Amino acid sequence: MRALVIDSADLTRKRLCTFLRDRGYDVDIADTGEEGVLRAQGFAPAVAFVAQQLPDIDGEQLIQPLTSLGVDTRVMVMADAVELDRAVHAMKHGAEYYFAKPLDFDHVAMILDGVESLQRSSREDAHSRRMDRRKSSRTPTIGESPQIVKVQRLVKLLAQNRTTPVLIMGESGSGKELVARSIHELSGISGPLVEINCASLSEALLESELFGHEKGAFTDAKVLKKGLFEIAAGGTIFFDELGEMPLAIQAKLLKVLDTNLFRRVGGTIDIRSDARFMAATNRDLPQLVREGKFREDLYYRINVLPIKLPSLRERxxxxxxxxxxxxxxxxxxxxxxxxxxxxxxxxxxxxxxxxxxxxxxxxxxxxxxxxxxxxxxxxxxxxxxxxxxxxxxxxxxxxxxxxxxxxxxxxxxxxxxxxxxxxxxxxxxxxxxxxxxxxxxxxxxxxxx
Ligand SMILES: Nc1ncnc2c1ncn2[C@@H]1O[C@H](COP(=O)(O)OP(=O)(O)OP(=O)(O)O)[C@@H](O)[C@H]1O
Ligand SMILES: [Mg+2]
Missing domain, CATH: 1.10.8.60 (Helicase, Ruva Protein; domain 3)
Structure with missing residues (x-):
């Protein structure tokens, strides 16, 4: 496992690096925020320890770039003194934990224990085609309210009907991703759950990410690249924030849903896809359809047994x-x-x-x-x-x-x-x-x- 330490304070850096190496980590270090982000891109760390005060930037501003590297990097912020509002702010914005200096290494070890076991299980989920569901460590869907019981029933139903598209709607933080994972795991399919956030990529990138591209399809396409539809073979492809998908890609997606066939960018042969479709959104899709921002035909295609997650206050x-x-x-x-x-x-x-x-x-x-x-x-x-x-x-x-x-x-x-x-x-x-x-x-x- 790899860890990145971004801090300009020598003493903390030295102690932390020693601690992490003793724990078996490959460690890389950076003095500034800019250097840290650059290193992280090549190094793909499982954890990043970031000082709150860096020479060039406030460490909290690194949370977003570090957590969106696509490798499940967990960010730990290290502050000179605990300021609760900042700690809460950092954790709300995606930091895994907020430590005060000098670091209490017993505490760091405890937090790392949790992170490591979570990462192990998500790696297993992603890679193991022979996933042993009994070992699955997924979060249980907690709740007994009639609204959530209904959701649980739908989850089971959709897990049994593996070809039905899954559409999950609900406010931010209401558990959409959790539900998607539950359906995937309960359905016992052997392939991986592959997730793509439709809001995070431009139209061109999204297209080559989804369908892959042939070598030479465009200037930067030096090698053949498999798309997520191929990677998700025998598994699930999960479109998060579907409401943000550009209209042109929506048309292509509909075609794949209808025919189970797609082509790589620059490709001429049809490739068969058997990945199960799932999507989540916190937007009002019918409203987007009325505004012309979401294709009506795609909406009807995926709106078969939609799961509407209740907000917490309704529960x-x-x-x-x-x-x-x-x-x-x-x-x-x-x-x-x-x-x-x-x-x-x-x-x-x-x-x-x-x-x-x-x-x-x-x-x-x-x-x-x-x-x-x-x-x-x-x-x-x-x-x-x-x-x-x-x-x-x-x-x-x-x-x-x-x-x-x-x-x-x-x-x-x-x-x-x-x-x-x-x-x-x-x-x-x-x-x-x-x-x-x-x-x-x-x-x-x-x-x-
Ligand atoms: N019923 C539940 N039982 C236990 N934990 C839950 C439940 N619903 C949500 N959670 C937890 O709440 C957090 C947010 O859930 P999740 O990421 O699935 O929400 P989301 O709807 O995808 O949010 P967003 O719209 O921001 O992407 C997670 O830590 C998840 O494990
Ligand atoms: Mg989500």
Whole structure:
């Protein structure tokens, strides 16, 4: 495994390099951000340790270029002093971990243990054509709300019907990628899951990435290159952020879906593709179709059994199930498996609207665990916007506009439902209504915007 250390401070660099080499890593070093990114491109490190302060750039600005190298590089930021807001910001933007200097190497080792085992399993997933599903270490899809149970049913159904295209829609952080992986793994197909982010490449690059190119197809095409459709043979090709796919590529994709045939760029022979199609988007595809930005025929072709992931705020008691799961998971990685949430924290978590969904919840829990140290998690350890009064108390939305009564009521029903873990009888009794009245109200709850 390879590690890259980007830091201009000699002492940290030296100690860290020794530590990493002892752990069996091939280590490369860079003094500046620019040099770091250049080295990373050739070196493809599994982990990169980046100082927050570098001579030419703020280390956090390297998170994005380093994590998008396409090799699953995990970025650890090293700060001179812990500033919580920056730590949270860094982790929200893709950093794996945020350490304070001087580094506590026991702690670094613990975090690396987790990263290494995750990377091992994802490498196995990607490369092993004889994937042993019993060993699979995928994240379980946590949740018991009716909405997520429906999703789980669809996941099973789609895993059994291996030729049906899969379309997953949902807000950012709602678990689209997790669902795609689950379907792939449950379907027991032998090929790899190959992912492509449609927003990250230009039209020309996307085309040669997908279909490959013949030698000499264009100036830079010095050798024949296989496209992802070929690499995904016998497996799954997963288009993330499908809504961003350029129209010209959409037309080509539709053709592959219809005929199972494609040609390399500059090629003249048809190649057969048996990769299963999956796609995810957080955009409103019907709206994009109306705006002429997404092909209607492609939309109908893939919209067979679409999975619409509910937002976290629609999932009631799942908020607490997930929060508990992350408290245990993250707590264990910090050696604090005894950590639990108390009821005042739970109440605040239930009342919040979760624009960043499950990913945001995970970040909030991680942050709270870091802040709580070895003590109990208290409301103070939650970010200000979660601690602040919310619509039910203020009767107003985030923009300060006063809300109509039905909306305040709905918020309150959702909140009580969450805190009783979706127990209808208890919810009804707290709200002072009969169970049947509650059920009728739940049916009428407006879909959240
Ligand atoms: N039901 C769930 N149970 C457990 N973990 C979940 C669940 N849903 C999402 N997660 C976790 O939340 C995080 C975000 O999920 P994921 O990356 O799948 O979201 P996404 O919809 O693809 O987000 P984006 O739109 O930003 O790409 C991941 O760490 C994932 O493991
Ligand atoms: Mg995603």
């Amino acid at each position: 009631g008691g799942d908020i607490l199930l997930l929060a508990d799961y992350y408290v245990r998971l993250v707590g264990e990685s910090m050696g604090r498996s005894y950590m639990r949430l108390n009821s005042s924290v739970e109440e605040l978590l239930c009342a919040y609207r979760w624009p960043g969904n499950v990913r945001e919840l995970r970040n909030v829990i991680e942050r709270a665990l870091i802040l709580a140290g070895s003590g109990p998690i208290a409301p103070d350890h939650l970010p200000a916007d979660i601690r602040e009064l919310h619509p039910v108390e203020t009767g107003s939305a985030e923009n300060g506009k006063l809300l109509p009564l039905w909306q305040v009521e709905e918020e309150h029903i959702r909140r009580v439902l969450c805190s009783t873990n979706n127990n209808h009888s208890r919810t009804a009794s707290i709200l002072g209504m009969s169970r049947s009245t509650l059920l009728a109200r739940l049916k009428k709850l407006s879909p959240l915007s």
